[in-house]
Amino acid sequence: MKRVYLHPVPVRIWHWIHALGILLLVLTGFQLRFADHLHWISFRTAVVVHAWIGILVSLDFLLWLGYYLGTGKIRVYLPRAYDLLKGAWKQARYYAYGIFVGEENPFHPEPENKFNALQKMTYLAIMGLLVPLQVITGILLLNTGKFAGIIEALGGLKVVDAVHVVLFYVFAAFIIAHFYLASLGPTFWSHFKAMITGWEEEPEEG
């Protein structure tokens, strides 16, 4: 096994705040949306906790954005021409077939190119579009009185909330898929450990 330093400290801090935050947001989100069926915590507590964690995750998003833009490393999220077709196809074929028959993963992460083609597309969509959209709708819903004008301009409270709710389900589903995919490293815990230590273990080539 060779070791590659993939995740610098700011990235790991961001990731784990984000992970814990999103998990709690999803749980409190379910409590808020189905308070008639779920009774984990009181409705009011869920409102307050959801709001504060939402603010924390929004600030955490700014940490991510600041770090990746500031260091220029945002490039790791940008698919190259190769990734769009050939890279994506090879990676999809690996997940759909190769992984089952014992083929080698066609992608080998490096610090400057740490995501495979499918990861780049997925993470770019999530961090570049879905998370900002969730942060914006969340901030609007945080104080519906103060932001009444903007909410009205966007089509009303139900429209803004609908976007927030659909994305909430997308993130809930993402957590499941993300956790599963994270277990597909050389060993079950490889990727989890890498996100704690920063060092990814990679099988020696050949």
Next chain:
Amino acid sequence: MGRLALAGLLLLGANALPLFAVENDECLACHSDPELVKVLPNGDTLSLFVDEEKFAASVHGINELSCTDCHSDIEELNYDAEVPHPVPLQPVDCSMCHDEEAEAYAQSIHAQLREAGKDAPSCAQCHAYHYTKYLYADNVQDLENKFCLRCHDPYRFHAWLPQKATHFRHVMCTVCHAEGVSPQVHLRVFDRKSDRFVPGHELLQVLNLSEDEFLETYDANSNGILDLTELEHLKAALHGKGIHAVFFGEMGVELTPEVHRVTKAKAVQTCESCHQPGATNLQQVVFVLSKPTGEAEFFEVDPKVLTSPEVSNFYLLNATRIPLLDRIGLVVLFLGLAFALGHGVLRFLTSPLRRKKGEKS
């Protein structure tokens, strides 16, 4: 209610009042003088002027009450005296007609404070002495500006309450602060184009309808309840007339005497009173047509409209969730779970293949 009592009083008055009842004109002979004042013991002056026109336009004026119906301790005028009636007059007892309102008020924090000698409103502080009006308004904020917000700053209290601005703007204080009231959702038309609530009389004018014709025209199935399809027709008709209508919901109460039973200690502090599907507070939905007189007409609406995207500006977390979104959410969650489980199971089932390949190499 008050009006019945009023009718009773008037009927009774024909027999019970003295033969030569004091006419309003006699009172106004002096009290129409804007400079008529009484000097109070502390040196302040109290105006005793009554604006005849304003009184005539008041609820009591419209109902042709005489001055002595309220100032009932004046039985006759003695023009030989400096002031031709007893001085000071007894405080007016509104409960002579408004008995149910007075009973509810007597149990309020306002009445309790007054009994304890504190400064708190009696009837006149909200309803005015001689110029009592119907006080309904085009929206909750305008209504509360006429009542509670004249004295109370809600931001000084309610530390526990999330979304303060929205609650204070769109929930009548009495929904939580009056015991025994019947909360209801008040749907009104908000015009996106002019960015304001459209008063009921303006709506009727635009639609060229009278009050009676309104329900006849839009309650297509004549069941006395406006449903979603019927509201959509109303919206379409308003769009045709240049009003970009959206149905804006606010939490109000049925205007019954109980609104006077204002409470602080027993105020509702449970979010679930409203934020729960099927909450009692959401069972009554009415479409409101306000009038310039301060009165309003209320038309029953099918509560199902609250979970429709059509009522885009009434969203109570949890309570009025749109079921379609949860069906979409369920599919999304299922896809995530199916991917993880399906792929995992396939990996498990194909593990002999990989072992075999490992042995070969």
